Amino acid sequence: MDDLLAADAAAFGRAAHDDLDAARAALARFKALPPETGALELLSALDQIGRAGDRSAGLSSLFFQAHPDPAMREAAGAISREQSAFSTELSLDSDVHARLAALSADALPDDDARRLLEHALRDFRRAGVQLPHEPRERVRELRAELVQLGQTFGSTIAGDVRSIQLDSADELNGLPDDYRAAHAPDADGTIRISTDPPDFIPFLKYATHRARRIELQRVAASRATPDNLPVLDRLLAARHELAGLLGFDSWAAYVTEDKMIRTEQAAGEFVARVSALAAPRAEAEAAEMLACLREQYGSDAEMRDGDRLYLQERLRASKYGFDTRDARPYLGFNAVLGGVFDVITQLYGVEVLERPEIVCWHADVRAFDLVEEGSPVARFFLDMHSRPDKYKHAAMFHLTTDGLPRAALVCNLPRPDGDDPGLLDPSQVKTLFHEFGHLLHHLFAGGQRWHAFAGIATEWDFVEVPSQLFEEWGRSPDVLPRFARHHASGEPMPAELIARMNRAESCGRGLDVRLQMLYASYSLECFRRDPASFDTGALMAELKPQFSPCPVEDGTAFQASFGHLDGYSALYYTYMWSLTLAKDCAAAFGDDLLDPAPARAWRQRVLSQGGRRDADDLLHDFLGRAPDLTAFGAWLDG
Known part of the structure; x- marks a missing residue:
């Protein structure tokens, strides 16, 4: 390969x-x-x-x-x-x-x-192999069309990077120094802020200029419009028709049948249950955020999508004494990546060795081997930084499971450049650990006797469990000092800063959960309703008030750039479903996350099994019991 x-x-x-x-x-x-x-x-x-x-x-x-x-x-x-x-x-x-x-x-x-x-x-x-010839041929046609539609939907999102223009450096007030240095004015004095994640996320978190935050959020929520709206309509219609041919009332009913959750009704009940659990906390947080907003911007201000991350940071500072910008100097990209490698070695007894002689598809891409007992057991590739026409989020791409299992991680994290260490914020550290959780799952599950069971071959609504579990190591007070060191002084991140950071992480948690449930509900409803009966924009206008204190922004169409509507279709609930399981599994690791014993049991009983057993059985084998919501409830209340 x-x-x-x-x-x-x-x-x-x-x-x-x-x-x-x-x-x-x-x-x-x-x-x-x-x-x-x-x-x-x-x-x-x-x-x-x-x-x-x-x-x-x-x-x-x-x-x-x-x-x-x-x-x-x-x-x-x-x-x-x-x-x-x-x-x-x-x-067929x-x-x-x-x-x-x-x-x-x-x-x-x-x-x-x-x-x-x-x-x-x-x-x-x-x-549909059992169908008569004519409907079977229609299945074939629809499958081919859906591949083309999915490619068009995804490439339109990747290729549509939009931006706003700032009139002066004053409109960067609140942003960290390294961000300001990377966004110097052009010859005409304007500053371009794009919708690429390294630009977009810090601006929404830290920029004090409210009108510009709202403008950038609106621009981001308009990406891939108008081109993707008819593509999405056709994608929904084609999947609905296909599900009908295969004997199901909806695509949601079809796609949930072979998952842990089994039915689209159960998926809807799960979304409703988690939403209800988070509602009291979310309502209290929304009231706090609104008060904070009005204190700074006037008594008639109403919360908008462009305010949420900024207000979350303000409340972290006022309630917990934590400013995310204080953590960033300790989180240079290469230092964090080295920390991930160190954790992998500590937990699983495998070394991570770079293979610089392997030439890849872009100069940014680096190749590594996992080495166990002196021999390579897997290989992976890291494509970590933004560039034009590249996938805009973070994902693991399966490459092969035969021979030496291989996979690639594609992310959009800050790029180290000269004296700039490419500082991450804690949410980006979380992303990096998350994606490595997927990577380890795939690599450790390679080499099965049967190809169908190799790699990440469990039910789809289990696949986020290993990734969300591995996030725990990215915030552990025992792990962070091993790699979180100040880029200038080399001093480890102070224990009291780590403690404040972890306490502050809970700020806005209820609203975050409800936002995830909005996405889960929207994706589920898109694929459980007859697409001829609704408009995708009207559906968002119907659902958003049930989950979010922020209105739908006029003239935007978030669904046009909601890439999960293709890849995950009705299954966005998977993220929260998996989180409930990941929190339960995390408790089994005890207080010492660097103890290799539970990690190697996790590898042996879960990760390395691939698709050989149902996810419920894997969890029971690891936990010694059926999973429950106790740990998730404690996290939600924390």
Whole structure:
């Protein structure tokens, strides 16, 4: 795989088509097996079909989102569509299904093989293999269209970076010195602030100029408009039609069936339950924020989306004596990254070694190996900083699980540059640990006997548990002093500053939870309602007052840049569902987060299992009981 990391579009296209040809050949070999072929041999032949295309499938997804060359992004998108078409072809192949359906689970030697057969038959059913020819062909058409729609939706978001113009440096008041230095006036005296995360988030947190904050928030909430609005409408309609063909009332009903939560009704009940739990705290916090706003900006001021992060910082300072800007000098990017590596080594007994000789798709990208007992066991790539036409959030991209498992992290964090250490704030430290939680899950779950169970192959509403759990190490008072050192003096972050920071983290927690539930409710309703019956903008206007004290901003369309509506569809509830589980698991680590014993049990019983067992069983094995909401409730009240 490494020879493709710096390939041009033509070379990558040839390699990807070779992989597709290999997958087609593996499918042909499966079909050619004689009727007397044993059950285990038949499953092994099925397994080889998935393995054949693994290498280029992961890279095409990554390159489409993060490659700097437009020709490569275009080629990767085309390859992804071809790969998806082959996957659809396989999932609707009645001959393959018939061979598998004729097998007896009793003829298989172990639980893993029986589970593989059970899941394969389930997935064929959910794909529509049982349908008559005409609706099956319509399923094929819709699947192909949805891939194209998703690519268009995502690339429009990535390519639409907007900005506001400040008239003078006075409008940067409140911003940290390094931010101000990085935003010097142009020749005409104006200053550009973009919607890219390293610009956008600090400005909303610290800028005292309220009108500019609101302007920037409005601009950000208008990204990908108007282009993505008809794309979203068609995406909703196509998924609704597909769900109907497959025997479901809605896409939400279809997509939740094979998740931990099982039904869209249960997902809605979960959203309502968590929203109700957070409501008293959120209402009190909203009142505090409004009072703070009016104290600074006048008695008639009403809270807007562009105020929330700023007011949260003000209240952290007034209630807890903590200013996020005081923590940033201790959180240089390279120091924090080194801290993540140190934690991984301490917990799991693996070293992180850089591989500078590996040339990747951009000069920013760095390659690393996880080394255990002297041998590489996994490889990963870090693409950490913003650039044009790159994916705008943070995500892990699966690359391969065969041989040496590989994955890439794509983020948009501050870039160290000369004397500028690329200072992070605590929320960005949280993001980095979060994404490494995904990375470790994928890498430790590689190398399974069955390809379908390798990597992050659990139910989708479990996948955020390892990532949200790993966030705990990014704020631990035992861990932070190991890497949080002042970029100028080298002094560790003082214990009292860490204590104030962690106490202040709870500020605005109720409102934060309710905002997450707004996104969860919006995504669920988009996919549980008939898309012909509602307008996506009107739906936001209907739901937002139920969850947020801030009004919908006229002329904005947040949904046009809500990328999760493609990737997660109705499943945004996953983040809070997983958080309830992560808080329960965190309690099992006890007071010493650097004790390797529970971490290695977590690796053995959960991370390394991949998709071999249901998530409920993994959790019960680790916790010794069924999970509950006790720890989450304590966190919410904290």
